[in-house]
Amino acid sequence: MKKLLLIALFFFIIVLAACGNSDDADAGESGDSGEGGSWEPEESIEIVAPAGAGGGWDTTARMVAKVLGEEGMIEENIGVVNKTGGGGAVGWSYIANYEGDPHKLFVASPPIILIPLNGQSEYGHEDFTPLSNLIADYGAFAVREDAEWDDLNDLFEDMKEDPESVTVVGESAPGSMDHIQFVQIAKAAGVDITKIRYVSAQDGESLTQLLNGSVDVYSTGMAETVEQVKADNIKVLGITAPERLEGEVIEDFPTAIEQGIDETFVNWRGFFGPPGMDEASIAYYEDKFKELSDSEAFAEIRDQFGWDEEYMGHEEYKAFLDEQKEQVQVLLDDLGLNNE
Amino acid sequence: MLKSINSRVSLVLLVIAIVYLIFSYQLPSYAYTEVDADVIPKVLGWLLVFLAILLFFSKDNETEAQRQKRNIPKKEIGMLLGVGALIFIYIFLLEILGFILVSALFIFFCSLFLGYRSHIVNGIVSIAFSAFIYFVFTSLLQISLPSGILPL
Amino acid sequence: MGAMEGMLTGLQTAFSLQSIFFVMIGVFIGTFIGMLPGLGPISAIAVMIPITFGMDPTVALIMMAGVYYGAIFGGSTSSILLNAPGVSGTVATSFDGYPMAQRGEAGKALAIAAIASFVGGTVSVVLLMLLAPMLASVAISFSPAAYFALMLLGLTAISSLSEGSTIKALISAVAGFMVVTVGIDAQSGTQRFTFGNTNLLDGLDFLVIALGLFALAEVCTLILNRKDKSIQNAHKIGSLKLSKQDWKDMTGPMSRHSIIGFILGVLPGAGATIASFISYITEKRISKNPEEFGKGSVKGLAAPETSNNAATSGAFVPLLSLGIPGSGTTAVLLGAFLVLGVQPGPLLMTDQPDIFWGVIVSMYIGNIFLLILNLPLIPYIAKILMVPRPLLISLVVMFSMIGVYAISFNTFDLYMLLLFGVIGFLMRLFSFPAPPFILAFILGGMLEQSFRQSMTISNGSLSIFFQDPIALSILAVAALSLFIPLISKVRKGKKNN
Numbered sequence: 001m002k003k004l005l006l007i008a009l010f011f012f013i014i015v016l017a018a019c020g021n022s023d024d025a026d027a028g029e030s031g032d033s034g035e036g037g038s039w040e041p042e043e044s045i046e047i048v049a050p051a052g053a054g055g056g057w058d059t060t061a062r063m064v065a066k067v068l069g070e071e072g073m074i075e076e077n078i079g080v081v082n083k084t085g086g087g088g089a090v091g092w093s094y095i096a097n098y099e100g101d102p103h104k105l106f107v108a109s110p111p112i113i114l115i116p117l118n119g120q121s122e123y124g125h126e127d128f129t130p131l132s133n134l135i136a137d138y139g140a141f142a143v144r145e146d147a148e149w150d151d152l153n154d155l156f157e158d159m160k161e162d163p164e165s166v167t168v169v170g171e172s173a174p175g176s177m178d179h180i181q182f183v184q185i186a187k188a189a190g191v192d193i194t195k196i197r198y199v200s201a202q203d204g205e206s207l208t209q210l211l212n213g214s215v216d217v218y219s220t221g222m223a224e225t226v227e228q229v230k231a232d233n234i235k236v237l238g239i240t241a242p243e244r245l246e247g248e249v250i251e252d253f254p255t256a257i258e259q260g261i262d263e264t265f266v267n268w269r270g271f272f273g274p275p276g277m278d279e280a281s282i283a284y285y286e287d288k289f290k291e292l293s294d295s296e297a298f299a300e301i302r303d304q305f306g307w308d309e310e311y312m313g314h315e316e317y318k319a320f321l322d323e324q325k326e327q328v329q330v331l332l333d334d335l336g337l338n339n340e
Numbered sequence: 341m342l343k344s345i346n347s348r349v350s351l352v353l354l355v356i357a358i359v360y361l362i363f364s365y366q367l368p369s370y371a372y373t374e375v376d377a378d379v380i381p382k383v384l385g386w387l388l389v390f391l392a393i394l395l396f397f398s399k400d401n402e403t404e405a406q407r408q409k410r411n412i413p414k415k416e417i418g419m420l421l422g423v424g425a426l427i428f429i430y431i432f433l434l435e436i437l438g439f440i441l442v443s444a445l446f447i448f449f450c451s452l453f454l455g456y457r458s459h460i461v462n463g464i465v466s467i468a469f470s471a472f473i474y475f476v477f478t479s480l481l482q483i484s485l486p487s488g489i490l491p492l
Numbered sequence: 493m494g495a496m497e498g499m500l501t502g503l504q505t506a507f508s509l510q511s512i513f514f515v516m517i518g519v520f521i522g523t524f525i526g527m528l529p530g531l532g533p534i535s536a537i538a539v540m541i542p543i544t545f546g547m548d549p550t551v552a553l554i555m556m557a558g559v560y561y562g563a564i565f566g567g568s569t570s571s572i573l574l575n576a577p578g579v580s581g582t583v584a585t586s587f588d589g590y591p592m593a594q595r596g597e598a599g600k601a602l603a604i605a606a607i608a609s610f611v612g613g614t615v616s617v618v619l620l621m622l623l624a625p626m627l628a629s630v631a632i633s634f635s636p637a638a639y640f641a642l643m644l645l646g647l648t649a650i651s652s653l654s655e656g657s658t659i660k661a662l663i664s665a666v667a668g669f670m671v672v673t674v675g676i677d678a679q680s681g682t683q684r685f686t687f688g689n690t691n692l693l694d695g696l697d698f699l700v701i702a703l704g705l706f707a708l709a710e711v712c713t714l715i716l717n718r719k720d721k722s723i724q725n726a727h728k729i730g731s732l733k734l735s736k737q738d739w740k741d742m743t744g745p746m747s748r749h750s751i752i753g754f755i756l757g758v759l760p761g762a763g764a765t766i767a768s769f770i771s772y773i774t775e776k777r778i779s780k781n782p783e784e785f786g787k788g789s790v791k792g793l794a795a796p797e798t799s800n801n802a803a804t805s806g807a808f809v810p811l812l813s814l815g816i817p818g819s820g821t822t823a824v825l826l827g828a829f830l831v832l833g834v835q836p837g838p839l840l841m842t843d844q845p846d847i848f849w850g851v852i853v854s855m856y857i858g859n860i861f862l863l864i865l866n867l868p869l870i871p872y873i874a875k876i877l878m879v880p881r882p883l884l885i886s887l888v889v890m891f892s893m894i895g896v897y898a899i900s901f902n903t904f905d906l907y908m909l910l911l912f913g914v915i916g917f918l919m920r921l922f923s924f925p926a927p928p929f930i931l932a933f934i935l936g937g938m939l940e941q942s943f944r945q946s947m948t949i950s951n952g953s954l955s956i957f958f959q960d961p962i963a964l965s966i967l968a969v970a971a972l973s974l975f976i977p978l979i980s981k982v983r984k985g986k987k988n989n
Binding site: 084167 | 538541542631632633634635636637639676677678679680681683690691693694760761763810814815816817818819820822823827830831833835836837838839840899900901902941945948949951
């Protein structure tokens with residue numbers, strides 16, 4: 001009996017503490033400014049990386065937070081919070097709970113379009129407020145240096161004849177980025193995409209499998225291929241960028257477009273806010289991200305990671321995302337993978 | 341028939357295996373792979389059915405000490421459930437009230453519940469431990485923990 | 493520049509006062525972070541990335557490397573003292589480390605762990621220095637078929653991981669394998685057993701299972717025994733001194749598992765956790781007294797501790813020589829390299845020998861620091877056991893919960909922890925061994941994925957497993973390891989009759 005009392009007491013004290021404080025919390029929220037006018041953050045800003053520490057989202061978030069803070073662009077503290085799970089779905093559902101709160105941002109990239117279409121998240125990009133896009137990265141398709149194919153057309157000719165003779169490897173599961181970027185370009189080249197064999201391998205095994213000959217084509221990001229190309233281990237048949245890029249080695253990668261395949265795939269990365277943000281706060285962040293994108297400090301970081309500058313403001317970003325989604329939808333319908 | 345512990349346990353396992361198999365057979369198929377997502381689960385499910393049946397008929401070869409483990413006095417079961425309940429409340433309130441407050445209260449009450457009677461030491465340890473972890477995570481390592489209602 | 497010359501530059505870099513200083517700092521920070529619940533090498537490196545931004549790349553990387561193995565080392569402490577592994581690589585350490593500490597020899601257990609780590613780390617760094625360029629080809633030689641064979645070999649050890657009923661051990665293993673099928677299937681994108689719950693999409697984290705089955709289940713036992721006078725030994729720390737016999741017992745496992753761990757570390761995707769388990773199993777199998785394992789055996793503690801540290805250095809082979817991150821941790825480390833403007837890849841060794849060799853040589857120095865830093869601290873760290881039992885139980889629970897929460901910052905995982913704590917306790921009550929469960933959980937996922945990758949590649953033909961020479965030879969070993977004990981059993985049986 002005494003023990004039960006103790007548990008009850010523990011519960012009671014905590015509930016008491018909770019009640020005692022709820023008033024303050026309400027008071028804080030009403031301080032937000034209304035429509036129009038200018039807006040400034042009133043408390044520390046939280047940037048959610050919907051993945052674990054160390055990944056692409058996490059790195060982008062931490063680097064952006066660092067530059068925004070150190071260059072004095074935003075006075076308030078900026079903290080990066082990791083919400084891991086479901087390829088982003090856990091983080092998105094977390095943000096969706098903070099409707100209209102301009103102090104919660106998150107970093108996003110194509111998975112926010114792909115994952116909902118795969119039926120793995122109830123929230124998609126329409127459910128949030130896209131603020132600004134910052135960078136772009138592109139996909140690359142690589143084969144072993146001694147492979148019989150010298151350009152994308154060679155490869156796709158073989159695949160048109162016998163699609164099952166070629167195995168493609170990527171890090172992520174079917175229906176996600178590495179798979180979709182390959183399917184998108186292959187379809188434009190006229191390959192029967194329902195016959196493409198795709199294997200997913202994590203933890204660096206995908207490159208391993210390409211190098212040891214288990215698979216034929218590696219669908220990945222451009223940066224991942226550079227060192228292997230330099231060492232003459234692999235060759236890049238094509239990249240998904242609209243035009244050739246600058247930079248050592250990268251400048252030699254032919255685009256799909258110049259090989260007569262009129263298709264691109266952008267691995268964009270930018271920042272979103274919760275649903276229902278007001279115009280003043282959207283304008284504030286657009287402004288700050290523009291300043292960040294133009295800053296030298298961020299340019300240095302972009303160079304280091306091999307990211308391309310690709311600033312888009314709120315409206316442009318939104319239109320871009322809708323267009324991206326339509327494109328992917330068509331592909332997934334063709335593959336019979338659309339689970340939305 | 342169901343006197344032996346093994347046969348009773350095996351029935352529970354059988355139920356788990358069947359539920360697992362039902363869900364395995366409902367998995368959607370995916371056209372682009374040779375061995376689909378449902379193959380291994382089905383194998384595992386049937387394997388568990390097979391093992392459960394084996395267990396049902398196998399002799400009870402537990403040692404006396406192992407059997408003794410199951411004789412838990414009623415009072416002690418209450419103790420375990422109590423700690424379980426405290427953990428449950430902790431998880432429930434962690435993100436509502438914040439890390440420091442709930443952790444400190446948890447350590448204090450859990451120790452008290454288990455019969456620790458040096459209230460002052462208990463209080464100091466519970467607050468110091470929670471505050472220390474919170475400080476190290478949030479300030480030194482920049483890893484956010486729920487701050488909750490404390491003005492931090 | 494020749495390899496010799498490069499190595500000399502590396503030595504110079506690593507032995508500069510500045511480097512030594514930063515290795516020391518790195519090792520210290522790493523050990524500290526590793527001891528914190530839930531924070532392993534991944535988070536340790538991730539939090540260091542912004543801090544090192546703008547530092548001299550060589551020095552920063554040397555410090556990172558220090559953080560990396562410091563964190564792995566620090567993780568074994570809670571495994572041994574509290575049965576609550578903070579990092580997945582140290583779960584196997586608890587199998588014999590915790591019983592030894594319970595016997596009143598916590599000091600000795602920590603000392604053995606420190607020395608085994610040191611040996612594993614040092615031997616593998618030497619291997620790394622001598623063989624890195626050659627091993628690069630080993631790292632990529634494993635096809636999916638070979639991985640499948642390797643995982644199968646690991647699973648054949650299930651029965652040897654437990655005493656008593658083989659059926660129960662197998663049931664545990666099947667259950668562990670079942671749990672790992674939860675989540676999105678990588679080969680098809682199908683959601684399995686997620687019941688529409690977003691939190692289950694990525695499956696359950698290894699630490700949730702390990703902390704539930706080991707730490708929380710142990711907490712239940714501690715609660716039941718809290719007034720038991722006979723276990724007062726557990727408050728003793730004992731001497732750090734190892735007897736001649738201890739040293740003798742350790743030599744074998746340490747030399748064997750430095751090499752086994754290193755090779756498994758070199759293979760992308762295998763890593764410290766799998767290495768520590770395979771080493772533990774191997775050691776138990778070849779031991780003359782396998783019944784001592786799990787009860788505080790010196791060998792059973794030295795084997796996984798040597799192995800996980802050796803695997804840690806092994807993981808640097810594909811990273812430094814190929815630019816392939818073979819694990820989550822080295823992937824984060826690769827990110828750290830990129831931030832500092834260093835691109836690890838096949839050319840790193842020739843283009844930037846000072847960085848390549850500097851990092852490797854500093855790992856050697858780091859290992860020495862780990863030992864001198866940690867041995868004197870053991871008596872103080874072990875004092876945690878002097879904490880009165882009720883308070884200690886609360887702290888262990890707290891430690892496990894922070895550990896799980898720090899993985900995903902999601903209370904859902906905490907409820908899962910509680911669930912697996914209950915499952916773990918029930919398993920104890922009904923004498924179902926937990927290690928096979930954990931082993932199947934670790935190996936099962938990779939077993940299934942590599943099997944299905946192979947089948948896709950071969951268009952559904954099983955012959956792929958017999959055409960690959962590596963796969964075939966591992967399968968042969970697996971078959972032998974299954975049948976030899978059977979045959980010897982039959983023979984023994986005949987003799988007895």
